Amino acid sequence: MEVVINRRIRRRRRLVRLFFRLLLLSLVLAAGAAVSLLSYTKMQGPPPLNVAQTTVFYGVDNSPIGQHHQGENRHWVSLSSIDSDVIDATISIEDRRFYRHLGFDVNRIGGAVIANLRAGSMAQGASTLTQQYARNLYLSHDKTWKRKWNELLYSLRLEMNYDKDQILEGYLNTVYYGHGAYGIEAAAQHYFGKPASNLTLAEASMLSGIPKGPSYYSPLFDLERAKQRQAVVLQSMVTNGVLNQVEADEAHAEPLDFVYDELDSPSTVGPYFQDAVERILTEEVGIDPVLFEAGGLKVYTTLDPDMQKEAEYWVEREMPDTELQTALVAIDPRTGDVKALVGGKDYVESPFNRAIRSRRHPGSSFKPFLYYAALEHGYTPASTLLSEPTTFQVDDGRDTWSPSNFNNNYANDFITLLQAMAFSDNIYAVKTHLLLGTEKAGELAQRIGVESPVGARPSLALGTSDVGITEMARAYSAFANGGKKVEPRFIRKVVDAKGDVLYESEPELVQVLDPKLAYIMTDLMKGMFEPYLNAHTSVTGRSVAHLINRPAAGKSGSTDWDSWMVGYTPQLVTSVWVGYDRKLKLNHSTEGQHAKNIWANFTEHALKDQPALNFPKPDGVVEVKMNPENGLLATEDCPTNRVTYFVEGTEPTQECPKPAPNGEEVEAIDEATHEKERFLDRFFKWLDH
Numbered sequence: 001m002e003v004v005i006n007r008r009i010r011r012r013r014r015l016v017r018l019f020f021r022l023l024l025l026s027l028v029l030a031a032g033a034a035v036s037l038l039s040y041t042k043m044q045g046p047p048p049l050n051v052a053q054t055t056v057f058y059g060v061d062n063s064p065i066g067q068h069h070q071g072e073n074r075h076w077v078s079l080s081s082i083d084s085d086v087i088d089a090t091i092s093i094e095d096r097r098f099y100r101h102l103g104f105d106v107n108r109i110g111g112a113v114i115a116n117l118r119a120g121s122m123a124q125g126a127s128t129l130t131q132q133y134a135r136n137l138y139l140s141h142d143k144t145w146k147r148k149w150n151e152l153l154y155s156l157r158l159e160m161n162y163d164k165d166q167i168l169e170g171y172l173n174t175v176y177y178g179h180g181a182y183g184i185e186a187a188a189q190h191y192f193g194k195p196a197s198n199l200t201l202a203e204a205s206m207l208s209g210i211p212k213g214p215s216y217y218s219p220l221f222d223l224e225r226a227k228q229r230q231a232v233v234l235q236s237m238v239t240n241g242v243l244n245q246v247e248a249d250e251a252h253a254e255p256l257d258f259v260y261d262e263l264d265s266p267s268t269v270g271p272y273f274q275d276a277v278e279r280i281l282t283e284e285v286g287i288d289p290v291l292f293e294a295g296g297l298k299v300y301t302t303l304d305p306d307m308q309k310e311a312e313y314w315v316e317r318e319m320p321d322t323e324l325q326t327a328l329v330a331i332d333p334r335t336g337d338v339k340a341l342v343g344g345k346d347y348v349e350s351p352f353n354r355a356i357r358s359r360r361h362p363g364s365s366f367k368p369f370l371y372y373a374a375l376e377h378g379y380t381p382a383s384t385l386l387s388e389p390t391t392f393q394v395d396d397g398r399d400t401w402s403p404s405n406f407n408n409n410y411a412n413d414f415i416t417l418l419q420a421m422a423f424s425d426n427i428y429a430v431k432t433h434l435l436l437g438t439e440k441a442g443e444l445a446q447r448i449g450v451e452s453p454v455g456a457r458p459s460l461a462l463g464t465s466d467v468g469i470t471e472m473a474r475a476y477s478a479f480a481n482g483g484k485k486v487e488p489r490f491i492r493k494v495v496d497a498k499g500d501v502l503y504e505s506e507p508e509l510v511q512v513l514d515p516k517l518a519y520i521m522t523d524l525m526k527g528m529f530e531p532y533l534n535a536h537t538s539v540t541g542r543s544v545a546h547l548i549n550r551p552a553a554g555k556s557g558s559t560d561w562d563s564w565m566v567g568y569t570p571q572l573v574t575s576v577w578v579g580y581d582r583k584l585k586l587n588h589s590t591e592g593q594h595a596k597n598i599w600a601n602f603t604e605h606a607l608k609d610q611p612a613l614n615f616p617k618p619d620g621v622v623e624v625k626m627n628p629e630n631g632l633l634a635t636e637d638c639p640t641n642r643v644t645y646f647v648e649g650t651e652p653t654q655e656c657p658k659p660a661p662n663g664e665e666v667e668a669i670d671e672a673t674h675e676k677e678r679f680l681d682r683f684f685k686w687l688d689h
Contacts, residue, residue, distance in 0.1 A: 055067065055068040055292065055295050055296065055297040055298075055299065056068075056297075056298055056299070057274055057277065057299045057301055058298065058299065058300045058301060059269070059301060059303045059304060059305040059308075060301070060302055060303060060304050060305075060337070060339070060492075061304070061305065062300065063305060065269040065270060065274070065301070065303060065305055065308075066269060066270070066271070066274045068274075068278070068292075068295065076173045076183065076185070077173065077183075077184070077185045077195075077196060077197075078169060079165050079168060079169040079172070081185075081195070081196065081197050082169075082172055082184055082185075082196045082197065083196060083197055083198065083199040083204055085199060085200070085201045085204035085205070086172070086184055086196060086199060086204040086207065086208060087168065087172075088204075088237055088240070088242040088243075089204050089205045089207075089208035089233050089234075089236075089237055090129070090168075090171075090172065090208045091129070091168075091240070092233070092236040092237040092239070092240040092242060093208055093209065093232070093233045093236045093237075094128075094129055094132070094208075094211075095128045095129040095130075096236075096240050097128075098128065098129050098130075098164065098168070099164050101128060101130075129167065129168065129171050130158055130159060130167050130171075132171060132175070133158065133167060133170055133171040133174065134154035134157075134158055135290075137154075137170075137174065172184045173185070175211045176211060176214050176293050177190070177191075177207060177210045177211060177214060178210055178214030178215060178217075178218040178220075179214075179218065179220065179351070184196045184207065187207050187210070188203070188207065190259075191203075191206075191207065191219070191220075191258055191259070192256075192257070192258065192259060193259040200251075200254070201243075201247070201251040201254075202230075202251040202252070202254040202256060203256065205230050205233045205234050205237070205251055205252075206219060206226065206227075206230045206233075206256060208233050209226065209229035209230050209232065209233045210226070210229075212229070213282070213289050214289060214293065215278055215279055215282050215283070215289060216282065216283065216289070217229045219256070219258060220258065220351055220352070221275075221279070227252070230252060231252050234248040234251055234252055235248060269303070269305050269308055269309065270303050270305075270308045270340070270341060271347040271351075272341055272342060272343030272344065272347060272351075272353045272355060272356075273301070273303050273308065273338070273340075273341040273490070275343075275351065275353055276341065276343075276353060276355075276356050276490060277299060277301055277490050277491060278292070279356075280490055280491060281299070281491070281494065281503075285491070285494070285503050287494065287502060287503065291496075295497075296496060296497030297494055297495065297496055297497070297502070298494070298495040298496075299491060299493075299494050300491070300492040300493040300494070300495075301490060301491055301492065302332075302335075302337035302338050302339065302489050302490055302491070302492060303338065303339065303340065303341070303490075304339040304340060304606075306606070307330060307339045307340040307572075307606040308339075308340045308341070310340070310602055310605045310606045311328050311330065311340040311341075311342050311602055311606070312342060314597075314598050314601045314602045314605070315328065315342050315345060315598060316345070317601075318594050318597050318598050318601070319345050319578075319594060319598075320591075320594075323580055323581070323582075323584075324345075324578065324579070324580060324591060324594070325344055325345060325350075325354060325578070325579065325580065325581055326342065326344070326345060326354075326576065326577065326578045326594065326595070326598065327342060327343055327344065327354035327355040327358060327469045327576070327577045328340065328341065328342040328355065328469075328574065328575070328576050328577075328598065328599075328602070329341050329355050329469050329470045329472075329473045329574070329575045330473070330572055330573065330574040330575075330602070330606065331473045331474065331477055331486070331488060331572070331573045331574075332571065332572060332573075333476075333477035333478075333480035333481040333484075333486060333568065333570075333571075333572070333573045334481055334507075334570075334571070335486070335489065335507040335509075336474075336477065336486030336487050336488050336489045336507050336508060336509065337489050337507070338470075338488050338489065338490050339572065339606075340574075340602075340606070341355050341356075342355060343355040343356065343357075352581075354469065354577070354581075355469050355470055356468070356469075356470060357468075358468065358469060358577070359452055359466035359467060359468050360466055360467070360469075360561070360562045360577060360579060361463055361464055361465065361466060361467075361559045361561070361562050362463040362467050362472060362557050362562070362564055362566075363462065363463040363556075363557030363558045363559045363562060363564060364424045364426075364429075364462065364463055364540075364555060364556065364557040364558065365463060365472065365555045365556060365557030365564040365565070365566045366441070366445070366460070366461075366462070366463030366465075366467070366557065367421065367424065367429050367461070367462075367463070367555060367557075368421075368476070368479065368521060368524075368525060368555050369441050369442075369444045369445040369448075369450075369475070370429060370432060370433055370436075370440075370441040370444075370460075370461055371417065371420075371421060371429075371432070371521065371524065372444055372479070372513070372517060372518075372521050373436055373440040373441055373443070373444045374417070374432050374436060375517045375520060375521065376444075376514070376517065377436055377440070379417055379432070380417070380631075380646055380647075380650045380651075380652075381416060381417050381418045381520065381523070381524055381626070381631070381644050381645070381646065382416055382417070382418070382626060382631030382632075382644075382646075382651075382652045383416065383417045383631070384414040384415060384416050384417075384630070384631055385414065385415065385420070385427075385428050385431050385432070386413070386414050386415075386427075387405070387410050387411040387412065387413065387414075387415045387420070387425050387427050387428055388410050388411075388412050388413075388427065389402070389404070389408075389410060389427075390402070390403075390427050390430075390431070392430060392434065392458065394458045401458060401459070403426050403427065403430055403459075403462060404426065405424075405425060405426050405427065406424065406426075406558075410425075410427070411425070414630070415428060415629070416628055416629070416630070416631045417524065418524055418527055418626075418628050418631075418642070418644060419527075419628055419629065421524045421525060421527055421528070421555070422524075422527035422528050422530065422539040422540070423528075423539050423540060424528075424540050424555075424556070426461075426462055429461040429462065430458065430461045430462070432461070433458065433460065433461035434458060434461075438456040438457060438458055438460060439456040441454075441460055441461065442454040442455060442456055442460060442465075445467075445475060447485070447512050447513075448474075448475045448477075448478040448485050448512055448513065449471060449474035449475040449477070449478065449485055449486070450467055450471045450472070450474075450475050451468075451471060452465070452466055452467045452468060452471060453465070454467065463557055463559070464559075469575050469576075469577045470488060470575070472564070472566050472575040473488075473566065473573050473574065473575035474486060474487075474488055476554075476566050476567075476568055476573045476575070477568070477573045478512060478513050478518065479513075479518050479521050479522050479525070479553070479568070480522065480553075480568040480569070480570060480573050480615075481509070481518075481570075482513075482515040482518055482519070482616070482618065483511055483512060483513030483514060483515045483517075483518040484509040484510060484511050484512065484513075485509065485510045485511075485512045486507070486508065486509050487507075487508035487509075489505060489507060489508070491503065491505060492504070492505060493505075515618040516618050516620050516621050516647050517647070519615060519616075519617055519618055519621055519645065520621065520645050520646065520647070522553045522615050523553075523644065523645045524553075525553035525554055525555055525567075526551070526552070526553045527539060527628075528540045528541035528553075528554060528555060528556065529541040529542075529544075529545040529548060529552065529554075530545075530642070531545065540555075540556045541554065541556065541596065543593060543596060544596045544597060544599070544600035547597075547600040547601060547604055548600055548603065548604055549604060549612065550569055550604070550607065550612035550613075551569060551570070551612065551613065551614050551615060552567055552568065552569050552603065553567060553568055553615075554566055554567020554568060554599070555567070556595070556596055558586075558588060558592060560585045560586065561579055561580065561583050561584070561585055561586060562577065562578070562579045562586070563577070563578040563579060563586060563588070563591065563592050563594065563595040564576065564577055564578075564595055565595040565596045565598070565599040565600075566599075567599055567603065569603065569607060569613065570613040570614070570615055570616070571607060571610055571613065572603065572606060572607060574599055574602060574603055574606075576595045576596075576598050576599045576602075577595065578591065578594045578595040578598075617645070620647060620648050621645050621646070621647060621648065622645070622646055622647075622648045622651055623643050623644065623645050623646075624643070624644060624646065624651045624652065625641045625642070625643055625644075626641065626642060626643075626644040626652060627639075627640060627641055627642075627656050628640060628641075628642050628644070630656065631652055632652055632654050632655060632656045633652050633653070633654060633655045633656065634655075634656060635655050635656050635658075637656055637657070637658050638656040
């Protein structure tokens with residue numbers, strides 16, 4: 001028995017000795033492999049520099065409209081010429097163990113590998129500054145294990161051939177900070193108009209947060225989001241021990257004075273449009289910002305270069321040299337393609353894209369949404385209401401409201417819906433809004449593409465909720481195309497350097513309106529250019545009617561702070577806004593005409609080579625000659641008449657009265673002529689009491 005036990009003990013000892021020998025051999029082999037790898041990377045020297053490619057934007061005719069460069073506007077500066085706060089902020093947010101690893105952080109990589117294996121993707125990264133530098137210089141940006149392995153090899157080559165300060169200097173001089181600024185010196189000059197050696201802690205922490213997403217975290221695009229990122233950077237500096245909490249809080253609260261230093265000559269064709277495309281690619285399409293910055297993409301857009309040049313020309317010609325700003329969006333209602341876009345008077349002076357990002361009160365340009373809802377609920381172009389000074393009970397009778405017409409101009413008589421639209425009668429609009437229910441206009445607006453919340457207040461009839469310039473063009477497209485909601489399309493296709501299609505889109509249209517009522521709304525909106533519709537006041541488009549030589553419809557709008565013109569032909573819907581960024585009041589006598597002038601001149605010249613098309617009339621719509629002042633069938637005895645359209649079966653059947661024997665027109669048309677409308681006005685007056 002004792003012999004057996006001794007044999008077992010000796011066997012265990014042999015196994016233990018064998019295990020330690022194998023472990024020692026493994027360690028020796030691993031050490032040898034590590035030495036060999038390090039020796040290899042040392043002997044290989046730094047890998048050769050790959051020149052970044054250029055991303056090219058193409059217009060709808062496939063002509064180049066702009067380029068996005070990487071590797072340009074880079075001003076190399078030594079590490080000693082870079083403010084220490086930049087260095088501390090960059091290391092704290094990107095790679096706290098930078099000075100303690102050999103190009104890769106084993107702890108971070110291990111955690112990322114486990115997370116990615118669990119997720120079944122390469123969603124989480126653990127790149128050090130060395131790896132990022134290697135990636136920017138030498139590698140593609142594919143999220144694959146092969147690329148990660150090559151990144152480690154290149155990082156080792158950098159680490160074995162440069163010291164840490166050289167690597168950090170190279171990173172800070174090559175990283176992209178947005179808006180064409182490559183490297184910290186270009187970024188400091190671009191955002192703050194100063195060298196990288198003179199940045200404050202607040203400025204340094206702001207810039208250090210941008211490289212994670214140059215478009216997403218640019219303070220020139222979204223200051224609130226950039227400030228949130230700055231707070232993350234400052235807190236990482238506190239965690240890393242280079243700041244205390246008081247210093248971090250003071251830096252975050254410090255106001256920043258941004259400048260715009262022109263690093264690239266901006267594209268002469270649609271710089272605001274190209275900014276919008278870049279944001280869509282990275283934020284909506286989902287293309288990795290790093291891949292976009294690597295270059296080599298071909299981005300085929302919907303922009304019409306000729307229309308864009310017309311838009312920029314008429315904005316430049318019409319807008320005064322003051323702080324007054326403008327925005328324009330033109331959409332093909334048949335496809336939703338954005339054909340032209342202007343986000344401000346001057347891209348160099350102000351790259352803020354008002355066409356995409358501004359929300360302003362639309363004023364009376366909101367009324368078509370209300371009146372389409374009215375058509376759905378039984379109104380016709382001949383429906384009449386009394387236009388006179390009126391006080392309304394609002395807020396369940398707890399308050400009163402007395403809206404007024406422009407210049408206090410009232411018919412003091414019954415007017416038709418056709419007239420109410422043409423000269424923008426506010427009393428007619430508010431009565432209709434309250435009668436339908438204050439939620440109907442907003443529901444219609446959202447049905448056809450207004451995404452901003454507009455609410456259901458009584459004053460919504462007069463356009464008192466903020467909406468976007470692009471939203472208005474999108475919504476009006478449904479009137480122009482027979483009732484289809486469109487999705488604004490900026491990008492047709494994106495192709496990478498290998499020729500592979502990364503993204504492709506088709507027009508998106510959904511029928512949401514009755515084509516017959518959409519056609520009638522268009523006919524109503526033609527009225528703003530027809531000066532003979534009413535003897536009491538002029539139509540709102542009279543001043544530009546002579547500029548339009550093709551069938552067109554639209555609606556202007558104005559508030560104390562905003563001037564709008566949204567109009568369309570069968571081929572093009574254009575939304576124009578004019579106002580001050582700081583919401584200063586407009587002087588409508590001198591500044592209120594710019595939006596209409598830009599719209600009319602742009603529309604006429606943008607379509608100069610296209611046929612003057614009529615809006616196609618759908619089945620079920622009939623035309624009659626109507627007296628626009630009373631909504632009755634016109635006869636030779638009527639003072640004016642207009643061909644007006646109705647859903648079949650709703651057209652007027654009663655003729656205008658004959659003149660009295662003494663030559664004066666009969667005032668009492670008929671007891672039943674305004675029976676419904678008289679009842680509605682009695683109803684409103686009853687509410688006032």
